[in-house]
Amino acid sequence: MSDLLHIPGPRGAAPSVEIRDALFEGFAKVAQALAHPTRLHLLGLLDYAEHPVEKLVEQTGAQFASVSAHLKVLREAGLVRSRREGRRIVYSIAHAEVPSLIHSLRQLSAIALPEIRLLVETHYRDHEVIEGVDAAEKLLAQIQRSRCLVIDLRPHEEFQRAHLPRARSFPLQELGDRLHEIPRDKPVVAYCRGPFCLAALRGVRLLLGAGYQARRLAMSVGDWARAGLPLKT
Amino acid sequence: MSDLLHIPGPRGAAPSVEIRDALFEGFAKVAQALAHPTRLHLLGLLDYAEHPVEKLVEQTGAQFASVSAHLKVLREAGLVRSRREGRRIVYSIAHAEVPSLIHSLRQLSAIALPEIRLLVETHYRDHEVIEGVDAAEKLLAQIQRSRCLVIDLRPHEEFQRAHLPRARSFPLQELGDRLHEIPRDKPVVAYCRGPFCLAALRGVRLLLGAGYQARRLAMSVGDWARAGLPLKT
């Protein structure tokens, strides 16, 4: 086995141990960029939409200089890119693979870390949840047969960019005042920004409290698309 | 951290900021566990097979106490588990999602980080590569029609645990001495432990040097299985 790691490279190239170590260092650099709660928060926000630094500061509640430093780390790891727009600098996700990696990270964390597992069990399991590709495919069939009503709880802009087929936009803030627009004859499925989205929790609780038969789709629109299911844009 | 466990449930005032922060801290803890070259090396080794600490020390070349400390970090992040076996303590991957996350991390790194991209371009592109699910499916069809010969370059034990359909075992160390067993009438596809495996590079170069029409499958057996393709066990 150790032979494999000490093979000479082709005609005077770097020895393979050095290549291997350089690879691991690179992978670690990317992992390191993910290894801070604020940076994960930033990536989460940027997954919804691109944002100028100011917005990110406001959303995360961290110091301006601190957010700027974190963004630098993310930029140097190639996870985000920035462009100037007037006096603003607008950040966005650099590659489609980034949200996908973060999704894997979150999913694994919910399995591997007892503290997260407990958190999910206590806060996300007081209602019926639709999760996994199989369940999503079944849901799609139900949607197409008009057997249920799909409610998108995200802000209007995100809804407009892409949403589930036949979904109707009820941003969480408006939901309480617009319940009369939601018919009571069909079961309701609400979704928001993904399996850990807290807005989705509140929306489902609100609907359940108002007597609806409500479930939560524990997938983001991105997850839905990655599962190969259709979106409306 | 114990604060996290005392958040009032949905009945009380829901301090969703605290839940959110607790989630991000958990995710960051898992990411942090990945954020060191030695730990990524350890996870890579454990993905091939479970190992006692001694073996891991030997393979990584790090100090014993250092490896032990890294293993502790991985254990506390829920990524590996350990069991005692006599006087040895044997480590293994704790969840099937772990190799999958690492695969995503590596893949993204190869896209996002210029230094890795360069490394891959200079060291892994002197021969034809088969990568991606589509190409793998085509390869499977070719294998099933006996249009090519598949060579597994990993150690015997790993071959025996699982390998591609019709693959033949030629551990890299033996390959040079056993070339006469490989017919020259068909193109050869060699694979080893994944897209960054250095042994696979050596094997393909050796075959090319011996006049074979050789390509490299840039997937691990695990990747192959995750793509939904069949394995022989």
Next chain:
DNA sequence: ACAATATTCCAATATTCTTTATAATATTTG
């Protein structure tokens, strides 16, 4: 050109992580 704005850069401090040597623990062997 000057003031206002948005962001990055810098330097100092505090914090966390890594390594190393050494001590402690648990298991097997004699």
Next chain:
DNA sequence: CAAATATTATAAAGAATATTGGAATATTGT
């Protein structure tokens, strides 16, 4: 029960990261 073995735990030094306030930079608007 003592010695040998494999591993973990501890403590101290050194390295890397994170935070903060303030200075520097680049752009826009007057």
